[in-house]
Amino acid sequence: MSQNWFEVVAECRETRARAGLLHTPHGTIPTPVFMPVGTQATVKGLTQRDLDQDLGVTILLANTYHLYLRPGHELIRQMGGLHRFMSWPHAILTDSGGFQVFSLSSLRKITEQGVVFQSHLNGDAHTFTPESTVDVQLAYGSDILMVLDECPEFPVSHEYARESMHRTVRWANRATKYYNDRISRPEKSPHAPPVQPGAVQALFPIVQGSTFPDLRRECAAALVDLDAPGYAIGGLSVGEPRPLSMQMVEATEDLLPRHKPRYAMGVGMPAELPEYVARGVDMMDCVLPSRNARNGYLFTSGGRLIIKHARYRDDPRPVDEKCQCYTCSSYSRAYLRHLFQAGEMLYSVLATRHNLRRYLDIMREIRQAILSDTFPEYLRCVRAACADAG
Amino acid sequence: MSQNWFEVVAECRETRARAGLLHTPHGTIPTPVFMPVGTQATVKGLTQRDLDQDLGVTILLANTYHLYLRPGHELIRQMGGLHRFMSWPHAILTDSGGFQVFSLSSLRKITEQGVVFQSHLNGDAHTFTPESTVDVQLAYGSDILMVLDECPEFPVSHEYARESMHRTVRWANRATKYYNDRISRPEKSPHAPPVQPGAVQALFPIVQGSTFPDLRRECAAALVDLDAPGYAIGGLSVGEPRPLSMQMVEATEDLLPRHKPRYAMGVGMPAELPEYVARGVDMMDCVLPSRNARNGYLFTSGGRLIIKHARYRDDPRPVDEKCQCYTCSSYSRAYLRHLFQAGEMLYSVLATRHNLRRYLDIMREIRQAILSDTFPEYLRCVRAACADAG
Numbered sequence: 001m002s003q004n005w006f007e008v009v010a011e012c013r014e015t016r017a018r019a020g021l022l023h024t025p026h027g028t029i030p031t032p033v034f035m036p037v038g039t040q041a042t043v044k045g046l047t048q049r050d051l052d053q054d055l056g057v058t059i060l061l062a063n064t065y066h067l068y069l070r071p072g073h074e075l076i077r078q079m080g081g082l083h084r085f086m087s088w089p090h091a092i093l094t095d096s097g098g099f100q101v102f103s104l105s106s107l108r109k110i111t112e113q114g115v116v117f118q119s120h121l122n123g124d125a126h127t128f129t130p131e132s133t134v135d136v137q138l139a140y141g142s143d144i145l146m147v148l149d150e151c152p153e154f155p156v157s158h159e160y161a162r163e164s165m166h167r168t169v170r171w172a173n174r175a176t177k178y179y180n181d182r183i184s185r186p187e188k189s190p191h192a193p194p195v196q197p198g199a200v201q202a203l204f205p206i207v208q209g210s211t212f213p214d215l216r217r218e219c220a221a222a223l224v225d226l227d228a229p230g231y232a233i234g235g236l237s238v239g240e241p242r243p244l245s246m247q248m249v250e251a252t253e254d255l256l257p258r259h260k261p262r263y264a265m266g267v268g269m270p271a272e273l274p275e276y277v278a279r280g281v282d283m284m285d286c287v288l289p290s291r292n293a294r295n296g297y298l299f300t301s302g303g304r305l306i307i308k309h310a311r312y313r314d315d316p317r318p319v320d321e322k323c324q325c326y327t328c329s330s331y332s333r334a335y336l337r338h339l340f341q342a343g344e345m346l347y348s349v350l351a352t353r354h355n356l357r358r359y360l361d362i363m364r365e366i367r368q369a370i371l372s373d374t375f376p377e378y379l380r381c382v383r384a385a386c387a388d389a390g
Numbered sequence: 391m392s393q394n395w396f397e398v399v400a401e402c403r404e405t406r407a408r409a410g411l412l413h414t415p416h417g418t419i420p421t422p423v424f425m426p427v428g429t430q431a432t433v434k435g436l437t438q439r440d441l442d443q444d445l446g447v448t449i450l451l452a453n454t455y456h457l458y459l460r461p462g463h464e465l466i467r468q469m470g471g472l473h474r475f476m477s478w479p480h481a482i483l484t485d486s487g488g489f490q491v492f493s494l495s496s497l498r499k500i501t502e503q504g505v506v507f508q509s510h511l512n513g514d515a516h517t518f519t520p521e522s523t524v525d526v527q528l529a530y531g532s533d534i535l536m537v538l539d540e541c542p543e544f545p546v547s548h549e550y551a552r553e554s555m556h557r558t559v560r561w562a563n564r565a566t567k568y569y570n571d572r573i574s575r576p577e578k579s580p581h582a583p584p585v586q587p588g589a590v591q592a593l594f595p596i597v598q599g600s601t602f603p604d605l606r607r608e609c610a611a612a613l614v615d616l617d618a619p620g621y622a623i624g625g626l627s628v629g630e631p632r633p634l635s636m637q638m639v640e641a642t643e644d645l646l647p648r649h650k651p652r653y654a655m656g657v658g659m660p661a662e663l664p665e666y667v668a669r670g671v672d673m674m675d676c677v678l679p680s681r682n683a684r685n686g687y688l689f690t691s692g693g694r695l696i697i698k699h700a701r702y703r704d705d706p707r708p709v710d711e712k713c714q715c716y717t718c719s720s721y722s723r724a725y726l727r728h729l730f731q732a733g734e735m736l737y738s739v740l741a742t743r744h745n746l747r748r749y750l751d752i753m754r755e756i757r758q759a760i761l762s763d764t765f766p767e768y769l770r771c772v773r774a775a776c777a778d779a780g
Contacts, residue, residue, distance in 0.1 A: 042729060042736040049716065071728045075704055079724055087720045314465055326439065330477045334469055338461045339432060345735060346432040 005202065005229060006031075006261045012375045016253055016280035019370040022261055024091040024143040025201065026083060027058060031261065032277045032370075034363045035061045035093060035285040036356050040070070041086040043356070044290055045349040048088050054326055055356055059091040059143070061285045064136055065100035069119050069126075073139040077191060081141030093285075094137045095265070096146035096206065097128055099234070102153070110150060112167065130175035134203070138182060138191035142201065146232060147175035149206040154239040161210035169222045172205035176226050179203045204263060206234040211244050213251040220252035230261040233281075237266040246275060253280040270299050271386045273362050274379050277370075289359045293351035296340055299358040305333075307351070312337045325357035326350075395592065395619060396421075396651045396672075402765045406643055406670035409760040412651055414481040414533040415591060416473060417448060421651065422667045422760075424753045425451045425483060425675040426746050430460070431476040433746070434680055435739040438478050444716055445746055449481040449533070451675040454526055455490035459509050459516075463529040467581060471531030483675075484527045485655070486536035486596065487518050489624070492543070500540060502557065520565035524593070528572060528581035532591065536622060537565035539596040544629040551600035559612045562595035566616050569593045594653060596624040601634050603641040610642035620651040623671070627656040636665060643670040660689050661776045663752050664769050667760075679749045683741035686730055689748040695723075697741070702727045715747035716740075 010019040022029040036043045036051065038060045043051060051057040062082060067073065079085040082092055098115075101108055105117040114129030130148045137145040149168045152161055182191070183201070205223040209215030223231060233252065236245045249264055256262055263283035264276050276284060289299065298305040300320035305312075307319075318328035319336065327336075327350040339347035369378035400409040412419040426433045426441065428450045433441060441447040452472060457463065469475040472482055488505075491498055495507040504519030520538045527535040539558045542551055572581070573591070595613040599605030613621060623642065626635045639654060646652055653673035654666050666674060679689065688695040690710035695702075697709075708718035709726065717726070717740040729737035759768035 040728075040732045040734055041725070042734050045735045045739065047716070047736065047739065048720065070732060071703070071724075075724070078704055079706060079722070085722070085725055085728075087725070313461070314468055316469060326437070330438065332469070332475070332477075334461075334465070335431070335475055335477070338430075338475075342430045342460060344430055344432050345435045345738060346437065348735060349435065349437065349739065 005200075006259065008259065010371045010373075012278070012370055013373065014376040015278035015379065017274075017277045017366075017370050017375050018258075018280070018282070019367050020261065020282060022282075024059070026089065026091040026143050029058045029091055030367060031282040032273075032363055032366055033059060033283055034273065034359045035059050035283065036359075037061050037063075037285055037287045037290060038086070038088075039063045039287075040066050041082060043352070044294065045345070045352045046356070048086065050353060051356075052089065054353065055360055057090065057356075057360070059093060060088060061093050061095065062140070062142075063100060064094045064097035064133060064140075064146075065104070067094075067140065068097065068136050069121055073136040077139035077141075081139075083141060091143040092140070093144040093263075093283075094140055094142040094146065096148045097133050097136070098146075098149045098206075099151045099266070101128060102151045110167075112170075114148065114171075115150075130171040131178040134175050134179045134182065135191075138179075138201075141191065144230070145179070145201060145203045147172045147203060147205045149208055149234055151208070151235050151238065152210055154211065156210050158210075158212055158215070161208075161212055161215050165209045165215050165219045168206065168208045169219060172223055172226060176203060176205065176228065202229040204228060204230045204232045206232040206265070207252055207256075208235045209248070210235060211240050211248060213247065216248055216251040217255060220255040224255060224257065228260070230263060231256050232263040232265050234265045236264060237268070237286075242268075242272070246272075246279065249276060249279045249281060256280070270358065270362055271382055273359070274366050274375075274382050277366050278375075278379055286359075289355035290352045293355040294348045296351075298351060299355050301358075307333065307337050307340050307347075309337075319354050320358070323354065323357060323361070325354050327354040327357075395590075396649065398649065400761045400763075402668070402760055403763065404766040405668035405769065407664075407667045407756075407760050407765050408648075408670070408672070409757050410651065410672060412672075414449070416479065416481040416533050419448045419481055420757060421672040422663075422753055422756055423449060423673050424663065424749045425449050425673065426749075427451050427453075427675055427677045427680060428476075428478075429453045429677075430456050431472060433742070434684065435735070435742045436746070438476065440743060441746075442479065444743070445750055447480065447746075447750070449483060450478060451483050451485065452530070452532075453490060454484045454487035454523060454530070454536075455494070457484075457530065458487065458526050459511055463526040467529035467531075471529075473531060481533040482530070483534040483653075483673075484530055484532040484536065486538045487523050487526070488536075488539045488596075489541045489656070491518060492541045500557075502560075504538065504561075505540075520561040521568040524565050524569045524572065525581075528569075528591075531581065534620070535569070535591060535593045537562045537593060537595045539598055539624055541598070541625050541628065542600055544601065546600050548600075548602055548605070551598075551602055551605055555599045555605050555609045558596065558598045559609060562613055562616060566593060566595065566618065592619040594618060594620045594622045596622040596655070597642055597646075598625045599638070600625060601630050601638060603637065606638055606641040607645060610645040614645060614647065618650070620653060620673075621646050622653040622655050624655045626654060627658070627676075632658075632662070636662075636669065639666060639669045639671060646670070660748065660752055661772055663749070664756050664765075664772050667756050668765075668769055676749075679745035680742045683745040684738045686741075688741060689745050691748075697723065697727050697730050697737075699727075709744050710748070713744065713747060713751070715744050717744040717747075 020031040108117040312333040315333040369375040410421040498507040651672040702723040705723040759765040
């Protein structure tokens, strides 16, 4: 791993927020960054050109579990890796598969070796180990890979959380060792290559420990010993109260090296994005902007808008008058409501484009505030607006 | 109606094909033209920008029946007409609503006055008359309107077809009279205005007569007396054998004025497009390119491609190597097959874009062949290719 793969270019004077640059084999990513979710090698309803040219997305997340089951990592490797398969020129982060195994699979059995699970598609039995999920993600050619972790549900006993966390740490050790061995001898086992010669992929371990600060800290301390290029904070957004999610991030912030990127997995609502950044988070992903879009919930600079409401029936205004996205610059609330009521695909296409633009705009605002040394004021404004709205 | 709203710019030396220019309130349309179907004020899965900038579409079809039921013509009028409501800058043709009343509505009763039918959405009773459907389409601000017709199913007795055709002719007379009265006194009943001052809308009567050439000719002769700006040929693609559809177009070609556009409604397959043009048709519409796309059937320069077939699992080629569309220039068959198998929306978005491009490319080839006096050779090539394939 190159010493300067992550550069911190500005730090907040009050909070733990920072702006950075993450240099991946598929381009440089300004941080803090929000990563749209492309579960099955597609962000639902958007073309790769929409994501790239219209929205300015620099990194996508794809799901190891889903793509492993269909179309399969060997096919993706054979097609030249995930970037080429889905025609995406920028960076891709893949998750570990752990979260989906624990949330989607009906039957699963955890052993020290790994996890045996049934496909949610056809019931076939599969096994994920720390080593096999590295193989799968190397076949994808992901720019950033995650180690296999166990993601316990909420709530869980301290005893089980501790046992599970220790196993996750042991798995992280095995995955890191296996990964370093594989990338040092690529000729022995073919995998999809990164695009830029010399640029290297990065494997992130995941901090677990449920909602117990002591376990979170013990986990982080153990993972820091791996000298990984970056760290993910997992097990959030699994049903715990939101303040608790923030506390879990705070619990380990001082332990995770400041010169490495931190990724809070699966968060959050628009108003939470600056809160995570204020707690030292550089990367986030969430299905909310795309899933909520499809369900009729639109995020605007003035708050949430539920498009099916009758008041929008004849509303000629765009979803958000302050938004520059294609949807807002071309279509009215009345038209979007009509498409939603009629069950038309174009509704999801336009709504997803808007909601993602809202998230990306927020991240650009946050980064600009950090760079111009006004992030504390920005955060206070967001909090005041939330207090007003609430 | 301006004398030169339709200009014939070239005629085929062997067939009845011709190339023209149709001047509408929302731009000039090169003919022969294929009109993508935007049933509910959207071509399923494509944005208006895709249609305009990517595909070069100059005229869309929208369905009077669907938009009348939802969101309603009064709302559309209030929003400034259909063009503004759906943000479509080019021309719109709306059908009469007759076909949908007869194909979608579970209960309907035809009288001399019009047709009473139940909404397929909620069972509410509605009435369409020749006059009311003019009102509805004027509220939309359509560039080209259709008169209410009865579209008998296939097969039907000569007796019923004759009775129905006579009623359709009487309705065309009533609709034309009512329309002329309304557009001469727009101040009395507000409707969405066309964009260009001086440009006028056009109301087309529809030739019916089922599959009986004598009835078709009797109908055409009676409608020609109305001196309409153009003529539609309806009642095709309702289950009759394809050669019979062609014969019905041939039956009236010499009766319909050569200096006016002819529109064959609801046709056809790719290889049929030049056949209709050879029979003097200038305008066509069909759900096939978009509906078949969604169902996995792709039209290529080499014939039909069924994307779910296992042979495309690892096929790195585009759908059609000769196609310049966004889908073919960016994505492989393997990726499209994956999206189709995974039920992803992006499959429909990309497949529809390709299939429509194929139809529009065929129409551009046809027009170019007519302009360069090579249409007979073009037609022979298409027929030979079909014979080879078939």
